[in-house]
């Protein structure tokens with residue numbers, strides 16, 4: 001097991017920079033998720049860590065040793081990295097134990113040691129007793145676990161997961177999330193987990209690196225990303241935060257500031273030192289929305305959409321003060337709100353998104 005350092009890495013394909021000055025330190029034994037929308041550079045980063053691509057600038061270090069720089073690249077097979085792909089191709093003509101032990105056989109590891117290591121890997125993924133089974137007689141989740149065992153048998157220093165749950169149905173995804181979390185607890189392996197699914201990243205990772213357009217936009221714990229997004233992109237990407245314009249009137253000394261949101265006076269949490277400014281942005285959460293009487297502080301608008309989701313409805317509301325922002329919240333059963341109805345809403349709090357530094 002080893003830590004991983006991505007040090008100021010840029011990757012260019014001709015003149016196009018797929019990664020721009022990305023720096024991430026993954027601690028030994030840490031579970032790090034790399035999260036971002038399609039095209040943000042996740043796969044490029046994974047391919048660089050694995051050794052399939054070389055960096056254009058910067059350095060990648062595994063366990064303190066340089067494995068990639070602009071003039072040096074350790075090949076994938078020499079990196080002791082395990083990879084679990086989305087398409088967990090197992091060899092159909094080999095049973096589970098043979099699939100897992102294949103790389104050891106190729107490396108001429110003696111039979112007794114091979115059997116022992118295969119048994120240990122099966123135990124690590126909770127599949128003891130399945131060694132004789134053919135892959136065709138396994139469920140999708142079990143096949144994915146065999147693929148994981150096959151990568152673990154080589155005792156990698158680092159395990160990379162490339163969207164491993166993307167092909168599985170919703171129920172299986174949830175149970176595999178638990179499996180991966182258990183596996184990580186049992187093995188203590190350093191994990192880098194690539195995904196575009198934020199709930200998967202939140203459920204599994206110690207920290208999440210959020211990427212956008214080839215740049216690292218925030219690297220934080222799931223809790224911090226949710227409560228203190230650093231940019232409007234992170235705010236709206238993580239749990240569909242509602243990003244709204246605010247004027248910051250005064251900064252307090254207690255990590256809050258007084259703001260005005262569509263005419264509603266509102267106290268926002270903020271970074272220390274974040275000062276008064278017009279045209280700022282706040283991230284508000286749907287849980288903090290309440291419907292208030294028309295004589296209470298708040299802002300007026302119209303309900304534009306009601307989507308019943310069983311036990312509750314997702315309500316979309318357009319404030320009168322804006323034509324391009326939607327506020328969404330949930331009304332539990334009995335759902336009484338209707339499209340076209342006017343209402344006054346108020347937020348109970350929110351987070352002031354820090355002023356963006358120019359690139």
Ligand SMILES: Nc1ncnc2c1ncn2[C@@H]1O[C@H](COP(=O)(O)OP(=O)(O)OP(=O)(O)O)[C@@H](O)[C@H]1O
Nearest residue numbers: 013016018036037038039040041042043044045196
């Ligand atoms: N070999 C290549 N040559 C040119 N451009 C590339 C190459 N590989 C990736 N890119 C570009 O780099 C950008 C990042 O691609 P990448 O595959 O890393 O994104 P991603 O976040 O993994 O996306 P997805 O979630 O859709 O897989 C994209 O604009 C892509 O077109």
